[in-house]
Amino acid sequence: MRICGFNKTTLLDYPGKVASTIFLGGCNFRCPFCQNGILVVAPGEQPDYSQEELLTFLKKRKGILDGVCISGGEPTLSDGLEEFLGKIKELGYAVKLDTNGSRPKIVKHLAEAGLIDKVAMDIKACPDNYGNLTGIEKPDMDSIFETADFLLHGNLDYEFRTTVVRELHTQKDFEEIAGWLAGAKEYYLQAYKDSDGVLRPGYGSYTFEELQNFQKILQKTILSVGIRGID
Numbered sequence: 001m002r003i004c005g006f007n008k009t010t011l012l013d014y015p016g017k018v019a020s021t022i023f024l025g026g027c028n029f030r031c032p033f034c035q036n037g038i039l040v041v042a043p044g045e046q047p048d049y050s051q052e053e054l055l056t057f058l059k060k061r062k063g064i065l066d067g068v069c070i071s072g073g074e075p076t077l078s079d080g081l082e083e084f085l086g087k088i089k090e091l092g093y094a095v096k097l098d099t100n101g102s103r104p105k106i107v108k109h110l111a112e113a114g115l116i117d118k119v120a121m122d123i124k125a126c127p128d129n130y131g132n133l134t135g136i137e138k139p140d141m142d143s144i145f146e147t148a149d150f151l152l153h154g155n156l157d158y159e160f161r162t163t164v165v166r167e168l169h170t171q172k173d174f175e176e177i178a179g180w181l182a183g184a185k186e187y188y189l190q191a192y193k194d195s196d197g198v199l200r201p202g203y204g205s206y207t208f209e210e211l212q213n214f215q216k217i218l219q220k221t222i223l224s225v226g227i228r229g230i231d
């Protein structure tokens with residue numbers, strides 16, 4: 001496990017909680033719009049925080065913080081994740097896992113072991129468009145479907161979310177996602193923001209009004225659909 005980044009306090013990453021976010025290096029996708037590009041392609045060049053350092057910090061902050069968000073990269077690829085989460089849970093924290101959904105067995109195992117309290121799963125696009133959005137020629141959609149199904153039909157708290165990129169998404173994506181995730185309880189459209197940290201910078205965002213149109217499409221089958229990232 002390589003802990004490449006650590007945000008001591010956030011009110012955004014774990015909705016409803018005052019949390020810390022831990023960023024684990026490495027990912028099996030190459031989403032061109034990825035905001036953490038360096039963490040994905042060159043995790044070895046990033047800082048490497050020790051688990052002890054973070055656990056000591058979390059121990060001291062008990063009572064001030066109440067959640068820990070495990071993000072990446074793709075955290076389910078990291079060796080030793082289960083043991084690390086066990087130590088965080090021993091401190092009494094709620095844990096939210098951010099995942100691209102490519103490793104359903106790990107997500108299920110962590111949930112069944114009581115090591116995660118919430119999952120935020122990226123929905124990159126409609127299934128046909130996943131290759132373009134993940135930078136992978138043939139993404140394993142069966143695994144993505146399995147993770148989404150587990151969340152849709154299980155007891156674990158979750159949210160689905162899509163970073164919406166003008167050049168990569170069309171209305172068809174949201175019409176198909178509405179069918180795929182019908183009955184979901186919580187979904188967020190996140191406006192893409194360009195920055196130097198993006199894997200392939202230069203993309204644009206949809207306007208708020210355009211995102212609202214996608215929101216209306218999703219609201220036909222999904223209970224709660226929010227928009228994030230518009231100032």
Ligand code: SF4
Pocket residue numbers: 027028029030031033034035036037040072073074100134
């Ligand atoms: S957006 Fe997420 S899944 Fe895609 S490359 Fe970045 S860390 Fe990996």
